[in-house]
Amino acid sequence: MTAKTSIQAQVIPKFGEQKKAFSIDELKQLINAAKSMSDLDQAKRYLCSYFIPSSNPHGIFMWWSEIKYLEHILDKNISKLICPITKVFYTQSEQGPSQKVEFNINKWFMVKYSTVCVATCNLQKSRIFKLGGQLYLNIFLGFLHILRPISTFESITHQAVKFIFFHVQDIWYSGDWNFTEYIINWLAGVSTERKMYSILYLKSG
Numbered sequence: 601m602t603a604k605t606s607i608q609a610q611v612i613p614k615f616g617e618q619k620k621a622f623s624i625d626e627l628k629q630l631i632n633a634a635k636s637m638s639d640l641d642q643a644k645r646y647l648c649s650y651f652i653p654s655s656n657p658h659g660i661f662m663w664w665s666e667i668k669y670l671e672h673i674l675d676k677n678i679s680k681l682i683c684p685i686t687k688v689f690y691t692q693s694e695q696g697p698s699q700k701v702e703f704n705i706n707k708w709f710m711v712k713y714s715t716v717c718v719a720t721c722n723l724q725k726s727r728i729f730k731l732g733g734q735l736y737l738n739i740f741l742g743f744l745h746i747l748r749p750i751s752t753f754e755s756i757t758h759q760a761v762k763f764i765f766f767h768v769q770d771i772w773y774s775g776d777w778n779f780t781e782y783i784i785n786w787l788a789g790v791s792t793e794r795k796m797y798s799i800l801y802l803k804s805g
Contacts, residue, residue, distance in 0.1 A: 614649045615737075616727040618665045622650040624683055631687050631705060640687070640703060647709060651682065652728075652737060653716045661719065661737055670739050672719075675710070682706050745791060772802075 630643035650663050660673045662681065673681070684706040690698040717728070717737040725738045750758075765784060773779040789796055 614645070615652050616649075616663045616670070618649050618663060621664070621666045622662070622681075624681075627705065628685055631685050631703075634687060637689055637701065637703065643705065644708070644713075647682065647705065648713070648715075651678075651709065653709075653713065654719055654737060655716050656718045661717075661739075668741060670737075670741065678710070679706055682709055 627643060627646060630646055631640065634640045634643065650665075652661050653659075654661050654672070657672060659675055660678050662671045662673055663669075664671060682705065684704050686705075687703045689701045689703065691701055692698050715735065717735045719739050720736050721740045722736075722738050723740055725736070725740075727738050729736050729738065765780065768783050769775060769777065769780040772783070783800070786796065786798070786800065
């Protein structure tokens with residue numbers, strides 16, 4: 601296993617698991633503390649726990665740990681977050697003078713880091729998963745509402761919901777329960793963040 605493969609194997613499972621906000625200052629400290637190219641692995645792992653390249657949609661996804669949110673960023677804007685921090689090393693040659701090697705964290709991530717994901721939304725998969733050899737980033741962040749038994753709601757809530765449903769049945773659909781039931785199921789799907797393949801179009805007159 602190469603050093604590059606080893607880095608990626610450690611980084612990917614940690615993407616989206618950071619508990620504190622990304623800090624460019626912390627990234628700088630990790631890079632500046634490196635005494636050799638191999639010492640940069642920690643800085644690379646830190647960076648890749650917040651950022652991951654995507655081919656569809658094209659760009660970079662960033663994990664905002666403090667609000668548990670995934671933001672899609674265009675390649676041209678990523679340098680505002682991943683600054684081109686550089687570190688110079690000198691390697692000693694056996695038969696000649698030492699050679700200068702410059703490391704740029706932005707260039708490494710955008711050019712040399714080969715892990716690329718495809719964004720998808722799946723309620724049952726983990727944040728990062730593979731399927732048929734393709735790496736996927738699961739952008740599903742959980743349901744907006746916690747499902748509760750209907751008996752746990754107050755009576756005033758029951759009355760308000762009944763009023764809305766009666767209005768839909770009597771005013772929208774002239775008492776037709778079949779159409780009303782469709783609307784109820786549609787609203788239930790939206791409230792649980794299910795992807796709906798239809799929209800409601802209301803027209804009066």
